[in-house]
Amino acid sequence: MAVETRQDHLLRVGVIGLGDIAEKAYLPVLTAEPGLDLRLMTRNRATLDRIGDQYRLAQRHTTLDSLLEAGLDAAFVHAATSAHVDIVGTLLGAGVDVYVDKPLDYTVEGSRKLVELAESTGRSLMVGFNRRRAPGYAQAAERPRDLILLQKNREALAELPRTFIFDDFVHVVDTLRFLVPGAVEERRARFRVRDGLLEHLVLELSGNGFTALGVMNRLSGSTEEILEVSGQNSKFQVHNLAETVDHSGRPTLQRRGDWVPVARQRGIEQVVREFLDALREGRTLSARDALETHELCEWLVQQVESASG
Numbered sequence: 001m002a003v004e005t006r007q008d009h010l011l012r013v014g015v016i017g018l019g020d021i022a023e024k025a026y027l028p029v030l031t032a033e034p035g036l037d038l039r040l041m042t043r044n045r046a047t048l049d050r051i052g053d054q055y056r057l058a059q060r061h062t063t064l065d066s067l068l069e070a071g072l073d074a075a076f077v078h079a080a081t082s083a084h085v086d087i088v089g090t091l092l093g094a095g096v097d098v099y100v101d102k103p104l105d106y107t108v109e110g111s112r113k114l115v116e117l118a119e120s121t122g123r124s125l126m127v128g129f130n131r132r133r134a135p136g137y138a139q140a141a142e143r144p145r146d147l148i149l150l151q152k153n154r155e156a157l158a159e160l161p162r163t164f165i166f167d168d169f170v171h172v173v174d175t176l177r178f179l180v181p182g183a184v185e186e187r188r189a190r191f192r193v194r195d196g197l198l199e200h201l202v203l204e205l206s207g208n209g210f211t212a213l214g215v216m217n218r219l220s221g222s223t224e225e226i227l228e229v230s231g232q233n234s235k236f237q238v239h240n241l242a243e244t245v246d247h248s249g250r251p252t253l254q255r256r257g258d259w260v261p262v263a264r265q266r267g268i269e270q271v272v273r274e275f276l277d278a279l280r281e282g283r284t285l286s287a288r289d290a291l292e293t294h295e296l297c298e299w300l301v302q303q304v305e306s307a308s309g
Contacts, residue, residue, distance in 0.1 A: 017079035133267030146231030
């Protein structure tokens with residue numbers, strides 16, 4: 001008798017939380033992917049029906065219980081971070097593989113709980129660090145990286161340290177961890193807090209022959225993301241995930257093609273397919289490496305809070 005695999009039938013995939021990130025980034029990718037039976041869930045009935053009608057999806061749910069009762073192989077969780085532990089924990093406990101937006105939780109304890117639960121249940125847990133798959137950053141990872149500089153700045157957005165770091169700076173932390181060419185032997189943090197709000201933060205990671213600097217200024221006057229890697233008489237830059245400049249000899253500028261989807265340029269299309277491919281092939285994805293990023297974020301929070309408290 002042939003053994004049925006997940007490649008033999010439509011994958012029942014839930015999309016939980018239908019805010020901007022789901023609507024603008026993930027649903028265009030998921031609805032174009034063959035072999036999926038998509039099932040939507042949000043408590044907002046008007047949003048549920050609007051998006052369900054837009055994509056002609058019949059499976060619409062306002063509760064997680066209802067979604068699970070209808071049957072589910074995997075889920076993309078785009079709900080508020082504060083709800084991740086409850087939602088992801090329930091899904092993993094029900095035997096569902098999960099892709100979840102970063103961060104896993106605003107605390108390292110909650111993040112660790114989910115990673116350990118995934119391991120104990122044998123389910124996949126993938127965290128949405130899409131920059132690791134962005135084409136420009138993937139190219140940077142192939143270049144000499146004696147010095148890595150990543151700036152991700154914003155305009156007039158000073159914020160409480162924990163949300164500043166876990167909601168936004170977490171991308172800087174994870175990208176530096178992805179790009180460093182060896183083991184990190186030392187870490188340092190510099191920052192400014194005024195009236196309880198974190199205004200800027202600098203993280204330095206260093207090891208044998210390399211230094212990586214991550215910078216975020218929430219009062220920079222501009223929203224921008226600039227990556228530069230250099231070493232061995234070469235330099236490679238990525239501007240706002242869309243343009244690359246190769247400084248090997250005469251600088252060469254390459255812009256995102258007019259027909260290249262933003263989701264592909266930002267690595268979202270790639271991480272979605274990586275998760276779905278693992279699901280179809282029966283491979284289990286671990287979030288242990290993502291947990292290390294959360295642990296480093298928690299260390300940063302403690303550095304800031306202990307100095308400003």
